[in-house]
Amino acid sequence: MKKLSGFNKVMFFFNMVLTVLTFVAYILPFLAPKIFPILSVFTLLLPLMLVFNFLFFIYWLLQFKRQMLLSGIVLLLGITFISKFYKFSQDESPIHKDDFTLMSYNVRMFNLYKWMPDTNVTDSIKTFVRKQNPDIVCFQEYAPLDKVHFNRYKYKYVFSSGDSHKTGQAIYSKFPIVNKGDIEFPESSNHAIYADIKKGNDTIRIYSMHLQSIRISPDLNETIDEEKSKVIIKRLSEAFTKQQLQAELIEAHKKECKYAIIICGDLNNSAFSYVYRSVRGDMNDVFEEAGNGFGKSYNFRYYPARIDYVFADDKFAVKSFTTYDTVVNSDHFPIMARLAITSKVEK
Structure with missing residues (x-):
């Protein structure tokens, strides 16, 4: 010195x-x-x-x-x-006929309340999903609107919460759904749902989660003074406390499952948090296995926030992972993983 x-x-x-x-x-x-x-x-x-x-x-x-x-x-x-x-890019694994793709997408109720000036958001999302053609799609903040149809998918599970906005989640699948259910989060309009899907001779469980929202606008044009800073910190503290309970409920629920598991959705928290560590457990973060760049999944100005995830247990091989961070139809960006079953799973 x-x-x-x-x-x-x-x-x-x-x-x-x-x-x-x-x-x-x-x-x-x-x-x-x-x-x-x-x-x-x-x-x-x-x-x-x-x-x-x-x-x-x-x-x-x-x-x-x-x-x-x-x-x-x-x-x-x-x-x-x-x-x-941050992940440096790497070569994708060769595509195999037994691979399957899974997309997770928080669609913000298909712009039901006109957060975005674009009046064709629903059609844009439908066109995007049709173009990417995933085998399984998990939607968070799903609104069961009359014009929301994904006709390529023979099987679906749509869950609506009991709040006044009728928000919910949905799982669409090209493979048969043989069982389904939801995990209720106490004192929250957020929730998780699951579907047991039959792929060939194997049954896999897909969880779609939407943990407690932190209610922070992605637009930082407004001035944040001391009073607003205190409000934001209070909101974050309360949300993280609720997320802990919600993560523990998911963790307990998956322990009772005998099938190979994939968990995806909107965690509303970073990869450096207790909540992330709790939900992930000993599963693989697909972004870490096959992603590239920052993996930004939330449209927050000036900061590459990754709060949407796909976790897969070790019975799956991770082939690729993509974040579509130029597709602006929501405050979240869609993410998609290509996976393959490599180990024997429960029938």
Whole structure:
């Protein structure tokens, strides 16, 4: 420190503060949000912290200063977090006749309340799904409108919640649905649904989840003052606490399932959170296995938020994963995985 200039001493101070905050964020995925609900907000900022740690590392490296070790160690210890934030592209696996595709899409009620100026959102979504032609589609924030028809799918399960908006979820499948149900979330209009699908001689279970919404607008044009900041933090804290219970309900439900499992949908939380860790369990995050880039799934300005996921257990081989982040028919972007059954599953 004695050999540092006055400016570098200030920079190193901020570097140390950032290091402490980053380590706190590293620990939070292992702590239930209800214990420290306000601190859980830091999990949303972890990607930004990793970027700033990298910039500090480069800053000290260019000066040949040993202070670079501070951020270097932080980045090394957080290497597993980096893979959740960004994936370098890789070659896709060859397509096989036994592969199947699954799409997850939060359609924001097909723009029922005119959040977007486009009056053809429903038709645009139908055209997009028809073009991509997934074998299974899971919709969150699904509104059972008269003009919503996906005729390529012989089998479907549409669930509407009891709220005044009649929002719900739907699973469409080209394969037979032999069982279906829902998981009720206490004191919430959000929920999860599931369908047991017969593919060939195998039965697989698909969960579609929509965890507690955090109710933050993706548009940051409005000024956020101190009062609004307090409201936002309070909303996040309350939402993360509810999400914990909802994640635990899903976790308990899937433990009772004897079939190979895929969980997809809108987690409304980052890949650095306790909620993510709870829902994922020992399953594979398909983005980490075969995605590329940031995997941005929520149309939030200036920040590549990934809050929509596909998790598959080890009975599936992950062939590819795509985020359609140029398809703007909702505040979420559709995601699609190509998978194959590789191990014997329950019939």
